Amino acid sequence: MSTVYTGNKEYFPGIGKIGYEGPASDNPLSFKFYDENKIVAGKSMKEHLRFAVAYWHTMTATGADPFGAGTIEREWNSNSDPLAAAEEKADAAFEFISKLGAPYYCFHDVDAAPDADSVSDYESNVAAVGDMLLQRQKATGIKLLWNTANLFSHPRYMNGAATNPDFRVLARGAAQIKAMLDLNVKLGGENYVFWGGREGYTQLFNTDMKRELEHMARFLEIARDYGRRIGFTGTFLIEPKPMEPSKHQYDSDAAAVIGFLKTYGLDGDFKLNIEGNHATLAGKSFAHDLQVAADAGLLGSIDANRGDPQNGWDTDQFPTDVYDAVSAMLVVLGNSGLHTGGLNFDAHIRRNSTDLEDLFHAHIGGMDSFALALEIAQTIMDRGLVKRYRDARYENFNSGTGARFEKGELTLEELRNIAAENKDIPRISGKQELIENLINQIMFSR
Numbered sequence: 139m140s141t142v143y144t145g146n147k148e149y150f151p152g153i154g155k156i157g158y159e160g161p162a163s164d165n166p167l168s169f170k171f172y173d174e175n176k177i178v179a180g181k182s183m184k185e186h187l188r189f190a191v192a193y194w195h196t197m198t199a200t201g202a203d204p205f206g207a208g209t210i211e212r213e214w215n216s217n218s219d220p221l222a223a224a225e226e227k228a229d230a231a232f233e234f235i236s237k238l239g240a241p242y243y244c245f246h247d248v249d250a251a252p253d254a255d256s257v258s259d260y261e262s263n264v265a266a267v268g269d270m271l272l273q274r275q276k277a278t279g280i281k282l283l284w285n286t287a288n289l290f291s292h293p294r295y296m297n298g299a300a301t302n303p304d305f306r307v308l309a310r311g312a313a314q315i316k317a318m319l320d321l322n323v324k325l326g327g328e329n330y331v332f333w334g335g336r337e338g339y340t341q342l343f344n345t346d347m348k349r350e351l352e353h354m355a356r357f358l359e360i361a362r363d364y365g366r367r368i369g370f371t372g373t374f375l376i377e378p379k380p381m382e383p384s385k386h387q388y389d390s391d392a393a394a395v396i397g398f399l400k401t402y403g404l405d406g407d408f409k410l411n412i413e414g415n416h417a418t419l420a421g422k423s424f425a426h427d428l429q430v431a432a433d434a435g436l437l438g439s440i441d442a443n444r445g446d447p448q449n450g451w452d453t454d455q456f457p458t459d460v461y462d463a464v465s466a467m468l469v470v471l472g473n474s475g476l477h478t479g480g481l482n483f484d485a486h487i488r489r490n491s492t493d494l495e496d497l498f499h500a501h502i503g504g505m506d507s508f509a510l511a512l513e514i515a516q517t518i519m520d521r522g523l524v525k526r527y528r529d530a531r532y533e534n535f536n537s538g539t540g541a542r543f544e545k546g547e548l549t550l551e552e553l554r555n556i557a558a559e560n561k562d563i564p565r566i567s568g569k570q571e572l573i574e575n576l577i578n579q580i581m582f583s584r
């Protein structure tokens with residue numbers, strides 16, 4: 139996919155296809171580290187990283203915040219006819235993504251298609267926009283990583299969708315999911331995402347949490363069965379987030395979602411979409427939640443972004459912290475990759491980044507950071523660095539009584555007797571500082 143797409147009008151004039159020029163280039167509109175065809179451990183960077191552009195941020199964000207109106211105006215959002223505007227937005231999106239050279243995109247229903255109160259008007263908008271997207275996918279080779287239904291912005295969802303105490307609202311949410319699953323199959327989507335927007339609560343006095351969670355499980359089961367029936371063969375993904383907008387979000391972190399999926403027997407079809415800033419809001423690190431998901435065999439995909447260490451909200455910044463990205467890529471490589479998932483830039487430029495080209499700088503920075511991180515993480519893996527020190531710490535479980543413990547062959551009395559024989563237990567260093575130094579050495583002198 140090296141062609142650049144332009145529709146009836148060029149929305150990013152003066153910017154061509156972003157190419158790889160290497161770290162010495164002084165052209166800001168070029169990749170310094172992301173060389174899509176470069177082979178790293180048998181796979182191209184493009185195949186490893188599977189970058190996606192998020193429609194809701196990149197095509198619709200205006201920079202508005204709770205204190206002020208938007209600062210960013212986009213030509214493609216100015217048409218007063220909603221379907222014509224949707225088509226202009228689709229043109230701008232595919233122009234942008236094709237110039238950037240990202241292989242995938244992601245969207246919510248209402249990012250791409252005009253919303254409507256009646257289900258049938260909504261469905262006809264979705265069908266019309268679906269044709270527009272399919273046509274542009276075919277013209278460019280850009281593919282759908284995932285889509286999703288926005289069940290949190292409309293006022294009807296003030297108490298959630300699947301967990302809303304009003305059944306009629308739940309059913310309305312289901313109508314959007316049906317339309318999005320139909321569209322996913324039409325567009326050949328590789329995953330389908332559920333982010334539990336307002337699935338949560340603020341006060342137990344008026345909330346039957348057990349019943350709401352049972353409703354959520356039933357809702358997901360019905361959606362899964364429908365998706366499989368119409369031929370969706372990809373991965374269903376749940377995206378954890380601990381707060382914002384509800385005080386208590388049900389899908390609060392990776393561990394909570396895994397517990398939920400296992401409780402309701404949904405772990406055969408659903409995996410996790412881990413977002414960097416959501417993990418840090420949960421008081422975990424990005425790598426921690428990735429590792430929790432990977433260890434359960436449920437690491438599905440990534441929303442690549444970062445928060446701000448001083449702010450306790452979802453700032454959704456572009457991921458430019460290479461150290462953090464290395465920590466993430468070590469987990470991804472240990473998981474043998476992301477399989478049907480990818481790295482979706484669920485991130486938006488800052489309110490004062492008002493130049494059109496800032497959208498390119500943001501994505502170039504995110505892609506370069508993860509490309510660097512991929513190579514560094516692969517070098518760390520090739521040198522067996524983390525593995526060597528990590529494995530060494532558990533060595534006395536490899537044989538003798540330690541190995542028997544792991545096999546479940548020891549009783550509590552036997553453990554007591556082993557303890558009685560081991561009077562002086564030598565301390566084994568965790569070597570944390572040494573490992574950190576070796577990682578820095580690899581980062582800066584590969």
Ligand code: XLS
Nearest residue numbers: 286333377413441452484
């Ligand atoms: C919001 C979420 C959202 C999901 C998709 O915080 O990250 O953007 O990724 O609904």
Ligand code: NI
Nearest residue numbers: 377413441484
């Ligand atoms: Ni997200």
Ligand code: NI
Nearest residue numbers: 413415452454
């Ligand atoms: Ni977020």
